[in-house]
Amino acid sequence: MHKHIFVNLGVRDLKRSMDFFGKLGFTFDPKFTNDQAACMVIGENIFAMLLTTDFMRGFTDKALADAHQSTEVLTCLSCASREEVDTLVEKALAAGGSSKRPAMENGTDMYGRSFEDPDGHIWELVYMSPAFIEKGAHGG
Incomplete structure (x- = not known):
């Protein structure tokens, strides 16, 4: 594997x-x-x-692909907390990245934000509660 x-x-x-x-x-x-x-x-x-x-x-x-014009991939990284999501996005914005979408929220189960790096690549940062991960996104 x-x-x-x-x-x-x-x-x-x-x-x-x-x-x-x-x-x-x-x-x-x-x-x-x-x-x-x-x-x-x-x-x-x-x-x-x-x-x-x-x-x-x-x-x-x-x-x-010119990532400023089209999207080939969305790279999503999990974070340990909502605070880590916010901290990384704020660092990205301060370093010259941009934000194109509002935060995504699903109650207390899931929280995410994204940024574009200087080349236009989209990076998604997401926190999922342990309970949400356990049951799965579809309630399994």
Whole structure:
């Protein structure tokens, strides 16, 4: 079975992206970081590979999506609390990100907000109560 996940995202300015995510508290694995790519550590086995668009083009013969114009993926990260959701979004906004939607709320069970990074990629941050996770989104 798979051991790690690497989400690959094209970025126009790698240093700007690393600075942005660094302000949110993310770190980068130097073993997989150079002038074309940066390995952002999200969790123990979860990584986002920030690839310069020129470098990313070498992995596909399809056109790369301009995340300011279209959405190819929504990356959702779980948070330990509503406060963590708010803190990360506020850090993203202070670092130059933008917010396009109001907060999403489902009583005390679920709370989420999102931001766009400087390249237009959408990051969803969500808190789900332990009871909500236990019963599942469909009440199972």
